[in-house]
Amino acid sequence: MPESAPESGDGPESERGPQSGDGPESExxPESGDGPESGHASLSGAEAVSRRRRPRPSxxxxxxxxxxxxxSGVVPAARGAGPYLTxxxxxxxxxxxxxxxxxxxxYLLTGRRDLAHESVERAFQRAxxxxxxxxxxxxxxxxxxxxAHEWALSPWHRLRRRYRHPxxxxxxxxxxxxxxxxxxLPPPYRRTLVLYxxxxxxxxxxxxxxxxxxxxxxxxxxxxxxxLAERLPELADPVTLHxxxxxxxxxxxxxxxxxxxxxxxxERRARLWTRTAAAVTVVLIGSTAMTLSTAPTxxxxxxxxxxxxxxxxxxxxxxxLSDKQRELRDHLRKALLDxxxxxxxxxx
Numbered sequence: 001m002p003e004s005a006p007e008s009g010d011g012p013e014s015e016r017g018p019q020s021g022d023g024p025e026s027e028x029x030p031e032s033g034d035g036p037e038s039g040h041a042s043l044s045g046a047e048a049v050s051r052r053r054r055p056r057p058s059x060x061x062x063x064x065x066x067x068x069x070x071x072s073g074v075v076p077a078a079r080g081a082g083p084y085l086t087x088x089x090x091x092x093x094x095x096x097x098x099x100x101x102x103x104x105x106x107y108l109l110t111g112r113r114d115l116a117h118e119s120v121e122r123a124f125q126r127a128x129x130x131x132x133x134x135x136x137x138x139x140x141x142x143x144x145x146x147x148a149h150e151w152a153l154s155p156w157h158r159l160r161r162r163y164r165h166p167x168x169x170x171x172x173x174x175x176x177x178x179x180x181x182x183x184x185l186p187p188p189y190r191r192t193l194v195l196y197x198x199x200x201x202x203x204x205x206x207x208x209x210x211x212x213x214x215x216x217x218x219x220x221x222x223x224x225x226x227x228l229a230e231r232l233p234e235l236a237d238p239v240t241l242h243x244x245x246x247x248x249x250x251x252x253x254x255x256x257x258x259x260x261x262x263x264x265x266x267e268r269r270a271r272l273w274t275r276t277a278a279a280v281t282v283v284l285i286g287s288t289a290m291t292l293s294t295a296p297t298x299x300x301x302x303x304x305x306x307x308x309x310x311x312x313x314x315x316x317x318x319x320x321l322s323d324k325q326r327e328l329r330d331h332l333r334k335a336l337l338d339x340x341x342x343x344x345x346x347x348x
């Protein structure tokens with residue numbers, strides 16, 4: 001069936017008029033050839049079908065104004081700017097829609113406001129770095145939520161100096177008891193309970209986001225409810241538990257940073273990592289070149305170290321000759337002068 005026309009002409013669709021491929025009328029073409037749409041008659045059938053079926057990116061579609069905005073006559077600039085949103089406008093819209101709720105969820109997971117704000121900012125900075133992937137995701141809010149929860153529950157935070165001391169607890173005694181009971185749960189059980197009873201996801205979505213099977217997610221929810229009901233019997237009802245989680249998450253400061261500041265922080269972080277990687281690459285190339293220039297080109301066998309030879313009599317300095325040694329010396333000198341007769345072979 002063809003889509004119904006917009007209620008008011010304030011939106012961008014009313015200014016553009018009907019588009020080719022928006023309804024069944026575009027398949028058979030306009031009834032008359034008068035007007036600018038008559039130029040489509042020269043297109044071949046394959047080109048017309050490809051033009052009609054060309055998908056638009058999910059982040060680039062204009063969000064229709066809500067009833068309150070139409071009643072007040074105020075339409076945001078991002079919605080009335082044209083048929084497509086820029087990446088920055090789409091990111092700002094996603095941030096404004098998800099950031100406050102994600103800060104509350106991260107607070108339930110960590111019990112710290114500063115860590116909750118940091119987790120949300122890091123998740124959106126990561127989303128801005130991977131914006132083409134996030135923009136094409138069927139659930140961009142779920143992508144950012146998973147990133148924020150993973151950063152909030154990272155075990156490396158306990159090694160940081162600023163997180164060694166706990167924050168002041170909530171002022172109400174009931175809120176303190178519920179927060180202590182939540183923080184006593186293991187992180188996977190805590191996250192599953194917040195997603196199922198706090199956010200309101202169904203069991204398969206909760207299992208997929210926590211990377212667990214449906215049976216494991218159901219067991220975590222059941223065990224977490226039993227622990228909370230044991231410490232706080234009034235929270236045995238899931239509806240009451242949902243309301244109390246919402247009340248606890250809404251206590252204190254939940255204001256998120258501006259989207260422009262988050263985008264700027266992500267870009268600065270990306271530039272810093274790029275420069276660091278370039279510097280490390282230059283150092284590695286320089287050290288490799290120096291090693292190649294100073295390394296020997298052939299094998300030089302090492303010179304063995306000297307060893308001590310034992311059993312050789314020590315050398316004695318010569319002294320005066322005895323009478324017997326003088327006689328022997330004179331005899332040798334005479335024998336050298338005269339000598340015995342030389343033997344010569346005779347031929348026979």
